Amino acid sequence: MPDDRTLGAPAQPGSGTPGAARVLVALYAVFALAAGARAGVQLATRFDEAPLAYLLSALAAAVYLVATLALACGPAGRRVALAAISVELVGVLVVGTLSLADPAAFPDETVWSGYGRGYLYLPLVLPVLGLLLLRGSRRAAGPTGR
Template identity: 85%
Template sequence: MPDDRTLGAPAEPGSGTSGAARVLVALYAVFALAAGSRAGVQLATRFDEAPLAYLLSALAAAVYLVATVALARGPAGRRVALTAITVELVGVLVVGTLSLVDAAAFPDETVWSGYGRGYLYVPLVLPVLGLALLLRRRSGRPAER
């Protein structure tokens, strides 16, 4: 049963919820679904073509799912959200760089290839926004309403 700390509750002073946080949860949920669906189809039908790329897309989907759930839990999920979003940012930067430096290692794109160019660079921007929101709250600055 949701309580006032979840993002489904109305934003009240001191509740830790905000419109920005709700949008972030929605974006993470969409990316978890998109990356998971894409990876599922690729792993089931073409695994032998680019196993590394498809497994990295599945990893991205798992990270997005963990971030979604943690962010939706509000303050109770803050530590897990910080960890998941940090892993996501490192993944985007490492895979994005490797996919540009050694394109032969990635015969098919991952969610994080080219810093997320196949998803309009949202995979690069999303963790930056997520960390900014979480760190702003940590510093005691009020979240947007």
């Protein structure tokens, strides 16, 4: 079994986040699978109904997958995880706002529609938790962030 540093945990033991890092990686993996499966079915069977929504769901799945893999790499994947999670947060905020401001532009839900209301708002909470975890792991790793 890999040690905690390979699962996105801080390099220093006793910081209290290895378990949180594992849970976060698991949540991102579940979201990658759920969003990817949903987008795959929608793109294959109903693409012409709401292409923008379905392509955004596929983008969300790709972002979740990249975040999952980067977080699982631990300190080595920190920068990629930070970028993926930042893109995710911007995506949730932009798509969430646009889907509420102009519902006609989104005839079907995306993962990020209404700030993730179809997924109990977890798409909005998940990047915040991810960024907090990455911030904590950087502090625990020391002033250089390595």
